Amino acid sequence: MVAKHSSNSIPFDSAPFDPDDARLSAYAMREFGSDELTSEEMAAVEALLARDPKALEFVQGLRETMRQLDRAFAAAEADGLSEAQRAAILAQASASAPTSSAPAKSRNAWSRRMRIALAAAIVVATVGGTLLVSQPWRDGAGLFFEVATSEGHAGQVPSLASKSSPEGRTVGLRALGYSDGQHSGSARDSLRELGYVFNLVQVDRPESGTEQYDSISEHAFRRTLDEARSTFSIDVDTASYANVRRHLRDGKLPSAGAVRIEELVNYFDYAYPQPTGSAPFSVTTDVLACPWDANRQLVRIGLKGREVHANERKDSHLVFLIDVSGSMSSEDKLPLVQRALRMLTEQLDVRDRVSIVVYAGNEGLVLEPTSGRERGAILEAIERLQSGGSTNGGAGIQLAYKVARQNFIEGGVNRVILCSDGDFNVGVTSRDELVKLVETERKSGVFLSVLGFGTGNLKDSQMEQLADKGNGAYAYIDSLAEARKVLVEQMSGTLETLAKDVKIQIEFNPAKVQAWRQIGYENRALEHQDFADDTKDAGEIGAGHTVTALYEIVPVGAPFEGLQVDGLRYQTPREPMPSDMAPSAFGDEWMFVKLRYKAPDGDVSRLFEHPVSGAPQAWTDAPLDARFAASVAAFGMKLRGSEHVSALSFAQIRQMATEALGRDERGWRVEFLDLVRRADELSH
Amino acid sequence: MHEPTWIHSALERHERALIAFAARIVGDLETAREVVQETFLKLCAARREEVEPKLVEWLFTTCRNAALDQRRRLGARGQRMEAHEMEEHPDPSSALSALETKDESARVLKLLARLPQKQREVLQLRFGGGLSYKQIASVTGDTVGNVGWLMHAGLKTLRERLSGGALQGRS
Incomplete structure (x- = not known):
């Protein structure tokens, strides 16, 4: 087999695959924060992987074994020293050594929370195993109660959404403890007895604990004559990919609502050119054959934010807002947050300031704004974090914003970074209220990023929405490797916003495009009139970020069944008529891309326009990057059960991606192949 | 920053990994804790400016030496442990596995011990x-x-x- 990009200067390049070559382990180990190879060795291994699928498979296998080891060691880690042993050491260290309390040992967050809730609240009624454990309270969104169901459902904490009652009064039920139909029903009865009206939103027992995902309905094909425009907001989140990966590694197929295709596609970097003009990003478009339907084509639109080198980074003030409630105690939550922050701290310098706000039952500032130069002090504050208690996300966020505003750096990066499993379970926690708060604060110039942690309780949809409204990205951190990607390798992109409210509007040319469909971005769709409306919020692009959007189009003349709709009574059915068509000068154009964006501190948007023309590229001639992106999109659609890709199997998707692997410095793309294989196995 | 804080944060950061490491040498958790305590007591006595640039190496080396000493002292018991590891029930980690829940992890550790x-x-x-x-x-x-x-x-x-x-x- 011949290498796609053979660089013939390195002798190793032509050497056959040797399973005893220790460099293969060292290469695979980079995911675990290890940096053992010279750049030449790295290039040699990459060349080998690109040309020999056996070697690729082998390295993937090693990486998997490393993950298993990593997990095994984490799971088997023993308790620390006894109190007496610690005391002896600290006494030895200094007579005046401050004795700090031992790390929280409670692994049973639920029973703690339950006890706290029960102790603090007034039992109003007891009906059929359901306790109302608080008096109703009112906030902006309506009335709230806390309800605990019987112990049997320990650990399951859904929030039941509230709905307006006929009198226009909103009454909500927040259940502590999983509410099955029967228990919710009795809770409702007891509330009614008390004279409150409320509508219960039934929550089915979710498959994976109480993780919450919004449902997504896939974009359908539209005929260009019915609808020539597509308008949406960009999205640089990547959380969905990490979350899908976690599901697959745990041996489960993710639920359809957890798969946001644009976040899968945008997880990867693509080699779009650096911007050259005054715009903070470049725009690249391709038209290529659609790998899952010979009668269609794919259009790829790629944005690339200007790279900002570490030494050009702006001054920053980062306020970490960390959830330290009992639910954060497991190994993949607070301890991982701490490891991630330690890694980030290593990157900071004199230009940076860091503050840490924690919240649980109460909120508190545990690190005053501290210069990045004082690494020791920051690290110490990180070490001291410990979990316990219930969660009041609302108050924590308010404090974090206050700290950020009081220490605002003009012209710099001012950002609150929320680290949580999203379980805002006490106090002012209606989703709408939080969103409103974040929107208000955004206007003060303080942006919000969200890092999601942990499993079983993840409020995915809420986390995404908060970051979206806060002009920030939402990343899901499932491993130290992911923390490294988000906080170290892509640090400037995560922190430094180049342009905000980036909106895209596309107009399709009916002379060339019969019908079209956007892939993904379902929850980013905008009204057409919002495109030019500068008061409407949209997504941000950070330094070095790439954003990719894909469309599936049916060219004029290709067979297309489309959706059959009954005819109209008052209008004559329209067929494409010459008068509908654009002048022939535009005859070669597939579509016209318009982009609006604002400077990070600007209020007025700028417009950027770009026609897309040219003959479509055959699949095998298309850029590897475009083919890889299409493979990732196909994977997402397949996971969602989309009928558009029913002709493709996971194995074929894996094949497509393997052939299009291209440059993969950090092993992310190889890892993708592993995920497709897992999905394939799980779907049989 | 003064010295105690330095020791304290080293303790917080490394004690668990050190205990797990020592336990695999000496074979039981209690002895491992003693070894690690001894390691940190030695750290208190060491000169900070000499140790701190290579703190991790220093801690693991000292801990390893202390653990190997301990195993030599406990001779027979240590050997019994080694012999065990060759068989189907290897596991010094079973003493560590109070928190261990996953079958996969147990299997990985078992194979590791071999x-x-x-x-x-x-x-x-x-x-x-x-x-x-x-x-x-x-x-x-x-x-x-x-x-x-x-x-x-x-x-x-x-x-x-x-x-x-x-x-x-x-x-």
Whole structure:
């Protein structure tokens, strides 16, 4: 087999695959924060992987074994020293050594929370195993109660959404403890007895604990004559990919609502050119054959934010807002947050300031704004974090914003970074209220990023929405490797916003495009009139970020069944008529891309326009990057059960991606192949 | 910053990994805790400016030496432990596994215990302790190249055994 990009200067390049070559382990180990190879060795291994699928498979296998080891060691880690042993050491260290309390040992967050809730609240009624454990309270969104169901459902904490009652009064039920139909029903009865009206939103027992995902309905094909425009907001989140990966590694197929295709596609970097003009990003478009339907084509639109080198980074003030409630105690939550922050701290310098706000039952500032130069002090504050208690996300966020505003750096990066499993379970926690708060604060110039942690309780949809409204990205951190990607390798992109409210509007040319469909971005769709409306919020692009959007189009003349709709009574059915068509000068154009964006501190948007023309590229001639992106999109659609890709199997998707692997410095793309294989196995 | 804080944060950061590491040498958790306590008491006595630039290496080296001493002292018991490891129920980790829930982890640790001692040690220091190849080399007294080789050999064997010997390469 011949290498796609053979660089013939390195002798190793032509050497056959040797399973005893220790460099293969060292290469695979980079995911675990290890940096053992010279750049030449790295290039040699990459060349080998690109040309020999056996070697690729082998390295993937090693990486998997490393993950298993990593997990095994984490799971088997023993308790620390006894109190007496610690005391002896600290006494030895200094007579005046401050004795700090031992790390929280409670692994049973639920029973703690339950006890706290029960102790603090007034039992109003007891009906059929359901306790109302608080008096109703009112906030902006309506009335709230806390309800605990019987112990049997320990650990399951859904929030039941509230709905307006006929009198226009909103009454909500927040259940502590999983509410099955029967228990919710009795809770409702007891509330009614008390004279409150409320509508219960039934929550089915979710498959994976109480993780919450919004449902997504896939974009359908539209005929260009019915609808020539597509308008949406960009999205640089990547959380969905990490979350899908976690599901697959745990041996489960993710639920359809957890798969946001644009976040899968945008997880990867693509080699779009650096911007050259005054715009903070470049725009690249391709038209290529659609790998899952010979009668269609794919259009790829790629944005690339200007790279900002570490030494050009702006001054920053980062306020970490960390959830330290009992639910954060497991190994993949607070301890991982701490490891991630330690890694980030290593990157900071004199230009940076860091503050840490924690919240649980109460909120508190545990690190005053501290210069990045004082690494020791920051690290110490990180070490001291410990979990316990219930969660009041609302108050924590308010404090974090206050700290950020009081220490605002003009012209710099001012950002609150929320680290949580999203379980805002006490106090002012209606989703709408939080969103409103974040929107208000955004206007003060303080942006919000969200890092999601942990499993079983993840409020995915809420986390995404908060970051979206806060002009920030939402990343899901499932491993130290992911923390490294988000906080170290892509640090400037995560922190430094180049342009905000980036909106895209596309107009399709009916002379060339019969019908079209956007892939993904379902929850980013905008009204057409919002495109030019500068008061409407949209997504941000950070330094070095790439954003990719894909469309599936049916060219004029290709067979297309489309959706059959009954005819109209008052209008004559329209067929494409010459008068509908654009002048022939535009005859070669597939579509016209318009982009609006604002400077990070600007209020007025700028417009950027770009026609897309040219003959479509055959699949095998298309850029590897475009083919890889299409493979990732196909994977997402397949996971969602989309009928558009029913002709493709996971194995074929894996094949497509393997052939299009291209440059993969950090092993992310190889890892993708592993995920497709897992999905394939799980779907049989 | 004054000294006690320094010791305190070293303790918070490394005590668990050190205990797990020592437990695999001495065979039980209580002895491992004593060894680690001894290590930190030595740290208190050490000169900060000498130790701190290589704190991780220093801690693991000192802990390893103390643990090996302890095992020699407990002679018979240590050997019994070694003999056990060759059999089906190896597991010094069973003493550590109070928090262990997953079958997979148990299986990985079981297979790990069957690797040659040197391979096991480098894997533990890398994944349990988070040490780099270079740091490991300075703890075990090997060359960096040798650490890489031991690591690779151990991982390869583990991989083969975890996937039932179905991987490419001779098993």
